[in-house]
Amino acid sequence: MKKRVLILGGRGRIGNSVAEDLAQHTSAEITITGRKIIGNLPINPRFQILELDLEDQQKLETAIANSDLVIHCAGPFHYRDTGVLKTCIQQGVNYIDVSDNRGFTRRILEQSEAAKNAGITAIINTGIFPGISNSMVRQGVEQFDHVEKIHLSYVVGGSGGAGMTVMRTTFLGLQRPFEVWINGQWQRIKPYSEREIIEFPLPYGKTGVYWFDMPECFTLVDSFPAKTVITKFGTVPDFYNYLTWSVAHWWPASWLQNPAVIEFLSQVSYRMTNVTDIWSGIGVAVRSCVTGIKQGKTIDYCSTIVHENTATIAGIGTGTIAELCLNGELQKPGVWPVEQVLPTSLFEAAMNNRGINIHTS
Numbered sequence: 001m002k003k004r005v006l007i008l009g010g011r012g013r014i015g016n017s018v019a020e021d022l023a024q025h026t027s028a029e030i031t032i033t034g035r036k037i038i039g040n041l042p043i044n045p046r047f048q049i050l051e052l053d054l055e056d057q058q059k060l061e062t063a064i065a066n067s068d069l070v071i072h073c074a075g076p077f078h079y080r081d082t083g084v085l086k087t088c089i090q091q092g093v094n095y096i097d098v099s100d101n102r103g104f105t106r107r108i109l110e111q112s113e114a115a116k117n118a119g120i121t122a123i124i125n126t127g128i129f130p131g132i133s134n135s136m137v138r139q140g141v142e143q144f145d146h147v148e149k150i151h152l153s154y155v156v157g158g159s160g161g162a163g164m165t166v167m168r169t170t171f172l173g174l175q176r177p178f179e180v181w182i183n184g185q186w187q188r189i190k191p192y193s194e195r196e197i198i199e200f201p202l203p204y205g206k207t208g209v210y211w212f213d214m215p216e217c218f219t220l221v222d223s224f225p226a227k228t229v230i231t232k233f234g235t236v237p238d239f240y241n242y243l244t245w246s247v248a249h250w251w252p253a254s255w256l257q258n259p260a261v262i263e264f265l266s267q268v269s270y271r272m273t274n275v276t277d278i279w280s281g282i283g284v285a286v287r288s289c290v291t292g293i294k295q296g297k298t299i300d301y302c303s304t305i306v307h308e309n310t311a312t313i314a315g316i317g318t319g320t321i322a323e324l325c326l327n328g329e330l331q332k333p334g335v336w337p338v339e340q341v342l343p344t345s346l347f348e349a350a351m352n353n354r355g356i357n358i359h360t361s
Contacts, residue, residue, distance in 0.1 A: 003028045003326045006067040008054065008084065009074030010034070010047070013163050014098055014127065017315025018071055018322070019047055025323050025353075033063070033074075054084065065091045069325055071318060072097035075165050077104040078172045082111055085122055085335070089114050094325055095122040098318050100130060100169060102178065105215040105337070112335035122335040123342075126321045127314035129154045129233075129286055130216050132305065134223075134339035135347040136288040136358065137216075140301040141224050142344055144292030149228040150220055151289040153198045155207045156235050159273035160310030161282035167266035167273075174248040175256045178213040181221045181229045192248035195241075196232060200285040201306040201359065208241050209234035219337040226290075236280050240269075284310040303360045313356070320350040 005022060009015040010032025019032050023046045033052040043049065052059055054074060064070055064087050072084050077099040085108055088095040095115075099105055108124055115122045125131055133152055141147050160166045177188045192210040200207055212233035220229045234241050247256070247265065255261045273280075289302040307313035321338065324330035324346060332341050351358060 003068040004066065005030050005069045005071065005322065005326070006063055007032045007071045007073060008052070009072070011037070011049075012073060012165065013161060013311040014075075014165070014314050015071075015073035017311045018073060018098070018318045019315075020044065021315045021319025021354075022322055023047070025319065026326055028326060031063070031067070057083075057087075060084070061087055061091065064088055064093050067093055069094050069096065069322060071322055072099070073318070075100070076168045076172060077101040078169070080104055082108050085111055085115070088122070089118045089120050092118060092120065094120055096126055096318060096321055096325065097124050098127040098131070098314060099124050100127065100215065101172075102213055102215050102217065105219065109335050116334040119333050121325060121331050121333055123321050123325070123330070123338055124335060125215050125219065126318045126338050128284060128307075128310065128317050130214060130219070131314065131317035131338055132351075133286045133288060134216060134220065134337065135342055135344070136286065136303045136305065137220060137224070137290060138339045138342075139344045139347065139358075140288055140290030140303060141226075141292070143301045144290070144294050147224055147226045147290060147292040148298070149230075149291040150224065150226045151230045151291075152216060152232070153196075153200070153209045153287045154233045155198075155200055155204050155209065155285050156233075156310055157204075157281040157283045158235070158237075158240075158277040159270065159282055160284060162311045162314070164266055164270050166310070167269045168262060170244065170269075171247070171256070171262045171265045173213050174244070176253070178217065180211070180217050180231075181226075184227045190248070192245050195245075198232070198234075198287055200287055201304050203281070203283075204236060204285050204306070207234050207236060208238060210241065210245065215337070220339065223337065223339050237276055281308060282310060283308040284313060301360065303358050305356065305358050307356070316354055316356065320347075320354070324350070
């Protein structure tokens with residue numbers, strides 16, 4: 001009997017990318033949802049479509065009860081509660097999400113004991129960053145006798161092909177200072193600060209990145225005994241970095257915490273990237289650099305990945321986890337960040353199977 005997968009937010013660009021990956025690599029029955037099913041957008045004939053608002057609890061419960069796996073792609077996750085996971089726990093259905101928000105991640109990790117008691121495997125932060133990036137860190141950490149420092153950097157071309165969601169997520173991430181783990185202590189840092197030039201693979205090359213609040217800021221601290229964890233993000237063209245920096249540092253905090261202002265900034269930025277995406281592309285590059293001690297020597301282990309479409313590679317990251325859950329290779333009751341539950345051997349095999357090259361040095 002075919003497994004049934006429900007992808008919440010599956011009409012969005014990342015959700016649709018997850019669905020396409022699953023269609024290519026599994027025989028599962030795939031249902032994708034959207035709040036409103038409008039227009040005649042092309043759709044894979046493998047997919048069933050369900051109009052579903054997450055606020056409709058009865059309809060949500062029915063959809064989840066009729067599934068073997070739920071994949072939550074309905075961001076931005078700044079605005080989401082843990083209701084979907086709680087319903088999965090009640091219905092005995094495994095759960096995956098593409099969440100990328102610190103607050104949401106903390107709230108959902110609090111459900112770990114309930115998930116464990118229900119025998120439910122819930123894996124969070126599974127896209128590209130967080131997601132594949134976290135597994136790249138685990139791959140690096142495992143090279144050492146003792147790990148000292150983790151430095152993750154990301155760069156996205158324009159909109160990243162993820163539509164309005166990435167715009168909203170970026171500006172929501174500027175709302176307030178956040179805690180980071182530096183030299184064995186938690187310190188508060190201002191978002192989009194401390195510009196650093198990182199050498200990414202072509203076509204990006206040397207690109208500016210800035211502190212950005214991601215779940216990895218604390219999940220990697222919980223996962224690995226590093227003294228310092230750095231997560232920095234940037235965009236190309238570079239003038240977007242300067243515009244974002246000016247918003248983060250010059251605009252009053254009260255403006256950034258106003259939903260109408262966030263929506264205005266997101267709409268304007270989306271219109272701008274619709275123009276600049278033509279020459280910047282919509283790809284992504286990730287660089288993981290782990291510093292540690294091996295055989296008494298301090299060395300760096302760096303790995304990089306680059307893809308021409310951010311939404312597509314995010315779908316591959318989540319699709320990989322979903323495939324492993326469906327075939328029974330990834331089962332561990334509880335709620336887990338991806339780096340705590342996905343063995344490096346399975347990660348490397350899945351990436352190779354999808355033609356994704358991770359370069360190491």
